[in-house]
Amino acid sequence: MKRFHLICINLLIFFFIFSLIWITTASAASNLGKAPIKSPRKTSVNTIIEPGDPASITTLGGKKNLKLSKRAKERIQKKKEKLIDKIKNVKTKGKKKLFSVAVKSRVLSATTNALENTGTLARITSDTTSNRVLVTYDQPSAEYGRLGPAYGIMLRNLLGHFSSTVDLLPIDHYQTGNLENYDYIFYLGSYYDNQLPTDFLQDVLNTNKTVVWFKYNLWQLAWDPAANFEATYGFAFNSLAGLNVPPTPANPDPGFYDTVLYKNQSFIKYYFYDAAMNNVFADPDVGVTQITDPAKAQRLITIKNSVSEAEIPYVVRSGNFWYIADIPFSYINPRDRYLVFADLLHDILGTNVPEIHKALIRLEDVAAKVTQQSMKKLSNYLSSKEVPFSIAVIPFYRDPLGFYTGGVPEEIHLADATDLLQSLDHALTRGGKILMHGYTHQYDDRLNADSGVSGDDFEFWDIVNQEPVAEDSTAWVLARLDAGLAELQSLGYTPFAWETPHYHASPTAYRAFPQRFDTTYQRAVYYTSDNPNLNPSDPNRDYAVGQFFPYIIHEDYYGQRVLPENLGNIEYPGFGPPESVYTAEDILLNASYALTVRDGFASFFFHPFWLEKNLHVPGLSDFKTVVEGITALGYQWVDASEL
16 A cells, blocks of 8 residues: 555656646747847958859859969969879879778759748659758848848759759748658758747757758857757857958958868868958858767867868757758859768768769860861760760851951851761760750840850840840740751751750740750759849849759759759960969869769860860860879769760
8 A cells, every 4th residue: 555655656746747847848948039139249241242153153154263362272272283193193003093082971843933922832843752851041131131042042953963842931931830841951041140930940949850050040049048959959059250350451361260171171162352342252151169068969070260270060960950050052163162061961861872973074165167177186085085975066156247257247057067067977976975055055146245156155144234135935945945956856966965055044044945855964043033133233132143063953943954064164374364264173173072072973064176276275185184184083984865
């Protein structure tokens, strides 16, 4: 009997204590977000942030460099020299692989209206669905407010590499319980101190789904006493860090946390200081965190301040919760921390993909004026190395203003382009495959923006006025595609893919391309509106986001399947602005960085005209250097038409 009474008393005590815990927890939860939270000091001023790869939308062709700080140039030059020495050593020893990378570890297009007005989800679904993903982002009505949807689109594109359904949602449209409809939730904190819905904060605390939080506004959770954040997750959010001190003409590069350390590579964030305007072109802010309980939280990746040499966590994981100290979608380039995140997605999504590295090469802007000699040299060399290659063909050559013919207009249809036809036939017997690179690769009878000549100008975008061309419509775009296909097919050529001229088109055009081509082979520009307002003086302007990919995107934001081009192309001095120069060593350095992504490609393109003697450049020699250097890095050359 006594034992029975003791059991009853113990049960009463247990339920009493349990009730106290439940009431205390419930009370704390109900108070979440009610206490005022002081925001951390924002340290970076006069900064101009651009999403994506600004070079891809500010320079002709979208494949060139941006200006760099002196220190960044010096660091990159040292990396080039070191890499070339290693490649030479590999060739001397007859080895194939240079590095051993340590790794353990289409569909209806969604309209951008969902990014602009109501809380309706913008949904894009992969053919084979294995998980559901929510990408939510800041979108306040303020300057830089449209950065959020820009970043959301970029993240959605990378997720297109994986089998998934992706929904895009502005954070202020979040409703209670939304998280539980997904397997993975990504929040892009791009706007400083944007007030997050309490329901979202509460759901993050309660969910067992994977949550990935970027950059800003974590303090609204971490510094709320009711959240008990540090005890739960095992790490603390301490502050924000930006530039070490404001830059001056005397000290233009004061430093910040700019170097992400990952897989034995240093990924340097972009930085440039315009002393005349006192503007910084960079995105230096990072969230500073500290691991307080190693049993609960781990620093997965480190970021370093290249001046002070201080190091802090760049990526922290605590169970189902991931924190990334910045947003890796600003000022991206082939050596940027963007690649780190592209690889990290495999770990977040649990893909268990083995390490495999493939390489692609494309001969670019091959049109009626191509010389047989140049094309045959390239085709023969690639065939001798057993390297399959692609040929980006422009079916209809136009020079409506006579830019290269003394003012006499010239047009050459494919059937009349003797040198081109013979070059193609020769290449096709040596491993070449054809893709269609525009219809005319120029627009109308005017400059857009260079010469009005095929291969020089834009076809599906008014680059002069930064807006769609006057005729822009699905019907107009499809008519041009059909005309190009007809020229090719009438002569027995079937292109396996599409490449947008200069990688730049309107939203309407991008959505039309998949109606004729199952595959594209390119980079692309993405817009935060179907009718983008790109007026730079408008604080609420839209963004045009240039993005390249390190791997195949099975479906992007516009419904395109995208084969990657991620290394760029050789450009010589004297043929454009200084920042357009890109060497064989640049291409190879990019390829060495691409190895970081466990299934990353090394994909570049080359213009056959660089072999013309009157240009006096070492085109063929540099081309061979790139091909053989990529081989030495351990990449496997593959046929793009078979991917």
